[in-house]
Amino acid sequence: MGSKTIDEEEKFRKMSSALKRGWTMLHDTCPRCGTPLFKKPSGEIICVYCNIPVKLVSSEEEAEEVRIELALRHVRANLIRYLSHLSDKLEPSENEDLDILTRMNTAAGVLLKVENMIYRRRLK
Numbered sequence: 001m002g003s004k005t006i007d008e009e010e011k012f013r014k015m016s017s018a019l020k021r022g023w024t025m026l027h028d029t030c031p032r033c034g035t036p037l038f039k040k041p042s043g044e045i046i047c048v049y050c051n052i053p054v055k056l057v058s059s060e061e062e063a064e065e066v067r068i069e070l071a072l073r074h075v076r077a078n079l080i081r082y083l084s085h086l087s088d089k090l091e092p093s094e095n096e097d098l099d100i101l102t103r104m105n106t107a108a109g110v111l112l113k114v115e116n117m118i119y120r121r122r123l124k
């Protein structure tokens with residue numbers, strides 16, 4: 001993303017459209033592109049240029065918590081992709097199915113643990 005040039009025209013077009021919708025422009029800027037962030041009436045904070053939600057943190061500790069949460073979600077997404085990939089290989093007549101099922105079982109066990117970690121962090 002670093003070398004990507006910012007299309008200033010598009011940036012201002014998107015910013016003015018956000019203002020027209022009544023979104024609040026914040027002092028904080030997007031860590032990726034430097035565009036001022038906007039707060040929607042729902043409370044969600046987004047970068048209108050990158051079209052990504054942004055989570056504002058007030059301390060390094062809080063930032064670390066967000067990084068861990070994102071890392072866990074990333075692991076979860078990879079595990080689900082892996083399980084899906086394995087299940088595509090299942091063939092009713094193949095005798096390698098047991099091997100595939102064993103691997104799926106292991107991955108599903110890890111996925112459950114990751115889900116549990118994500119769930120428990122939400123309760124904190």
Ligand SMILES: [Zn+2]
Pocket residue numbers: 030031032033034035047048049050051
């Ligand atoms: Zn941005």
